[in-house]
Amino acid sequence: MRISIARTGSPPGGRRPTKGGSIVRFLEPPRRLRPTRVGWVFVGGVLLVGLAAVNTGNNLLYFVLGMMLGAIVVSGILSERNLRGLQVERSVPPDVTAGVPAMLAYVVTARRTWLPILSLSIHDLPLQKGGRSNAVFVRVDPGQTRRRTYERTFPVRGVHTIGEVEAATTFPFGLFRKSRRLGVSCVVRVRPAVAEIDASG
DSSP states (O other): OEEEEEESSSSGGOOOOOHHHHHHHHOSSSEEEEEEEHHHHHHHHHHHHHHHHHOOOOHHHHHHHHHHHHHHHHHHHHHHHHSSEEEEEEEOOOOOOOOOOOOEEEEEEESSSSSSEEEEEEESSSSOOOSOEEEEEEEEOTTTTTEEEEEOOOOSEEEEEEEEEEEEEEEEEESSEEEEEEEEEEEEEOOOOOHHHHOOO
């Protein structure tokens, strides 16, 4: 079966970016970071401990505050390391029909010599409504490749271009979700849906 592969580094959408798109991309931060539900609780705890330490002057509270802030710093360093040195490819089946969920796949390779990629989630951009549109990679060891399938439905026939993906991780403590965009463009040729014929009529 023929499988088409798209690698990272391709122009998103397979087209040259417009001037306006280039400006938006330039102003967009290279990483997006937001707290998880547990992370918001942790950040609230940091603020409470900080206020208590300042008001009371208790050395133990300052020590706890330093440990909590250190955990945030370590989380940022390790999550950034987790999003580096990875290669993402998209595998597209040759036969895709309009209106029928197609099984695509992400292929992730750890281009590094030490430390595995852990707790990695990938999905197409923009987000698709319905279906299982994301893939989760629990662990990818250095130099190894892992493949995960996901569903995507193309509502109409024709030639469709899939552009960017978002790679995200909550590693190591699950306090923050850090993500980055990757240009993994490919073209999908979608056949028209086959209408059922009523033989009784």
